[in-house]
Amino acid sequence: MMMASVADVELGRRVSVCGWVARRREHGEHLAFLDLRDHTGILQAVVDGSVDVRAEYVVRVTGTVTARPEGTVNGRLVTGHVELSECVVDILAAAEAPPFQLDERVEVDEAVRLRYRYLDLRREVMQANLRLRARVVGAMRAAMDAQGFCEVETPLLWAPTPEGAREFVVPSRLHAGEFYVLPQSPQIAKQLLMVGGLDRYYQIARCLRDEDLRADRQFEFTQLDVEASFSSQEDVMRFVSRAVLDAAEAATGERPDTIETMTWFEALDRYGTDKPDLRFGMLLQDLSEVFAASQVKAFAAPVVKAMRVPGGAELSRSRLDALTEQAKALGAKGLAWFRVNAEALDSPLARFLSAHEAAALAGVDGAQVGDLVLAVADEHETACKVLGALRLTLGAPPVSQGPYRYVWITEFPLFEGLDEQGHPIAAHHPFTMPHPDDLAVMHTAPLRARSQSYDLVLNGWELGSGSVRIHRADIQAEVFRALGISDEEAESRFGFLLGAFRYGAPPHAGFAVGIDRLVAILAGADTIREVVAFPKTQSGADPMTNAPKHISERQLRELGLRPALKG
RNA sequence: GGACCUGUGGUGCAGCUCGGAGUGCACGCCGCCCUGUCAAGGCGGAGGUCGCGGGUUCAAAUCCCGUCAGGUCCGCCA
Numbered sequence: 001m002m003m004a005s006v007a008d009v010e011l012g013r014r015v016s017v018c019g020w021v022a023r024r025r026e027h028g029e030h031l032a033f034l035d036l037r038d039h040t041g042i043l044q045a046v047v048d049g050s051v052d053v054r055a056e057y058v059v060r061v062t063g064t065v066t067a068r069p070e071g072t073v074n075g076r077l078v079t080g081h082v083e084l085s086e087c088v089v090d091i092l093a094a095a096e097a098p099p100f101q102l103d104e105r106v107e108v109d110e111a112v113r114l115r116y117r118y119l120d121l122r123r124e125v126m127q128a129n130l131r132l133r134a135r136v137v138g139a140m141r142a143a144m145d146a147q148g149f150c151e152v153e154t155p156l157l158w159a160p161t162p163e164g165a166r167e168f169v170v171p172s173r174l175h176a177g178e179f180y181v182l183p184q185s186p187q188i189a190k191q192l193l194m195v196g197g198l199d200r201y202y203q204i205a206r207c208l209r210d211e212d213l214r215a216d217r218q219f220e221f222t223q224l225d226v227e228a229s230f231s232s233q234e235d236v237m238r239f240v241s242r243a244v245l246d247a248a249e250a251a252t253g254e255r256p257d258t259i260e261t262m263t264w265f266e267a268l269d270r271y272g273t274d275k276p277d278l279r280f281g282m283l284l285q286d287l288s289e290v291f292a293a294s295q296v297k298a299f300a301a302p303v304v305k306a307m308r309v310p311g312g313a314e315l316s317r318s319r320l321d322a323l324t325e326q327a328k329a330l331g332a333k334g335l336a337w338f339r340v341n342a343e344a345l346d347s348p349l350a351r352f353l354s355a356h357e358a359a360a361l362a363g364v365d366g367a368q369v370g371d372l373v374l375a376v377a378d379e380h381e382t383a384c385k386v387l388g389a390l391r392l393t394l395g396a397p398p399v400s401q402g403p404y405r406y407v408w409i410t411e412f413p414l415f416e417g418l419d420e421q422g423h424p425i426a427a428h429h430p431f432t433m434p435h436p437d438d439l440a441v442m443h444t445a446p447l448r449a450r451s452q453s454y455d456l457v458l459n460g461w462e463l464g465s466g467s468v469r470i471h472r473a474d475i476q477a478e479v480f481r482a483l484g485i486s487d488e489e490a491e492s493r494f495g496f497l498l499g500a501f502r503y504g505a506p507p508h509a510g511f512a513v514g515i516d517r518l519v520a521i522l523a524g525a526d527t528i529r530e531v532v533a534f535p536k537t538q539s540g541a542d543p544m545t546n547a548p549k550h551i552s553e554r555q556l557r558e559l560g561l562r563p564a565l566k567g
Numbered sequence: 568g569g570a571c572c573u574g575u576g577g578u579g580c581a582g583c584u585c586g587g588a589g590u591g592c593a594c595g596c597c598g599c600c601c602u603g604u605c606a607a608g609g610c611g612g613a614g615g616u617c618g619c620g621g622g623u624u625c626a627a628a629u630c631c632c633g634u635c636a637g638g639u640c641c642g643c644c645a
């Protein structure tokens with residue numbers, strides 16, 4: 001029987017509970033209290049006489065459910081009004097003193113927690129996180145099932161398709177010198193499932209990318225992967241919204257009101273990022289027109305963007321210098337700052353401003369005395385991104401802090417930037433359908449072309465992305481041409497997919513939701529490591545297993561490999 | 568590849584600016600006492616290559632250089 005349920009047992013009944021000893025309180029030879037723990041809670045057992053158990057011993061305790069004597073009820077425990085008396089204690093397993101205390105009072109170094117993750121997982125927070133994660137996944141499965149989707153597994157051993165993220169490589173024993181790769185995502189597989197007639201597919205899919213780790217990135221992560229035939233962008237957004245909202249409700253008990261929608265341009269223009277955090281203000285304001293004919297050299301640029309920092313006039317000069325350095329590191333030529341004083345603007349640039357310009361700056365976003373106004377003059381994207389980054393530095397609450405603000409970002413650019421040969425680079429992936437209005441622009445001004453791709457963002461974290469896929473050979477050929485991918489190259493890299501498309505490919509669209517990130521935010525955690533049972537450190541190591549490790553020469557030989565030179 | 572923060576008994580911290588004997592606090596651990604505690608309490612005790620290596624100095628946890636580990640971020644993540 002679980003600890004918490006003892007609270008509801010009728011008094012006087014004998015019950016047995018199994019769990020860990022959380023704490024022992026001895027009162028001489030004649031009385032001892034044991035706090036017993038399982039994931040449901042703590043239960044106090046009263047033992048007549050001393051017991052030879054310590055913290056983390058695994059025990060089975062059989063005792064009589066008894067009301068606690070007057071004045072000894074513990075309101076902090078769900079079982080606080082009862083206790084087990086006349087106890088028989090069976091030791092199921094002894095335990096050494098743990099390397100750290102399994103309570104929530106002290107924050108233990110993460111490296112130590114990871115080395116003894118199996119102990120860390122016994123803690124209440126980790127129990128709650130992993131169980132919340134299970135509820136989220138369960139709700140997602142139920143939502144997808146209810147919407148007519150079929151769960152299909154796809155291979156972990158896949159073919160190398162050099163593009164995008166670095167892949168983990170798996171050597172083949174039967175084909176010495178040849179390799180599989182672990183999938184960055186089941187992208188191509190799920191499109192093939194569409195061709196295969198699995199018209200509504202989903203999968204709780206493990207994805208693997210050999211890229212540097214972050215608070216919100218592990219080598220391996222889990223996505224709710226979705227693809228649907230004969231469906232529009234709006235259909236997919238509706239399917240995914242249902243799954244995410246159901247999951248959020250299962251996790252928190254509260255269903256978010258809505259998921260807003262914003263175009264990519266609007267997000268960049270107002271928030272300075274494609275993953276806007278809607279929990280706080282400090283929106284960017286455009287002052288380009290004010291400074292169009294300005295004499296101030298610092299503002300001689302196509303676009304001038306400004307942002308109000310409430311109360312920011314207090315920031316020290318050294319702090320402002322640090323912000324300026326940050327702005328430069330992000331590609332700005334400089335950062336203009338203006339303290340809003342009662343009299344005038346306090347700034348190195350103040351004396352160069354016209355009255356009109358000064359008034360515009362002092363009025364940014366309804367600025368008050370005591371505020372700071374920051375401005376960046378540059379190309380539109382640079383000016384926005386720099387201020388967007390400063391906005392987060394100066395104003396962003398921890399991601400774990402509510403409320404939850406979900407937003408769809410739509411109409412992403414089809415391409416971003418140019419490669420060495422001057423060809424545009426696919427922003428999402430090369431199978432993304434261009435925006436129907438931008439098919440012509442694709443060749444004349446490729447960087448202006450929009451795509452039918454969309455992201456889901458929560459509190460400044462990208463939860464996932466998706467797109468309408470190209471299912472027509474002629475449009476795919478045009479996109480490949482714009483990307484500078486020759487027919488031969490396309491054939492060698494994606495031949496099996498293009499081949500499949502020649503045999504009747506339904507129009508289809510899809511999405512993938514990052515489950516680790518969603519669960520982390522719903523759990524109030526600042527990193528996804530808190531919602532992954534056995535995560536890696538930032539350097540990609542596992543302090544518990546000591547992975548990655550060398551393997552034997554014999555194993556290498558069998559795989560047709562030679563040991564790498566150290567260094 | 569780069570920037571920044573951290574590293575001191577098993578755990579969490581203070582000490583580091585301004586060098587002077589491993590100094591301190593809390594938890595845990597061990598022993599003794601204790602019949603209603605619940606972060607039990609009281610008394611006593613053990614436990615340290617101050618991450619590692621080098622340098623400066625009469626003297627380094629403390630200053631300098633390098634390095635390793637953990638973290639946050641940039642690059643990277645179609």
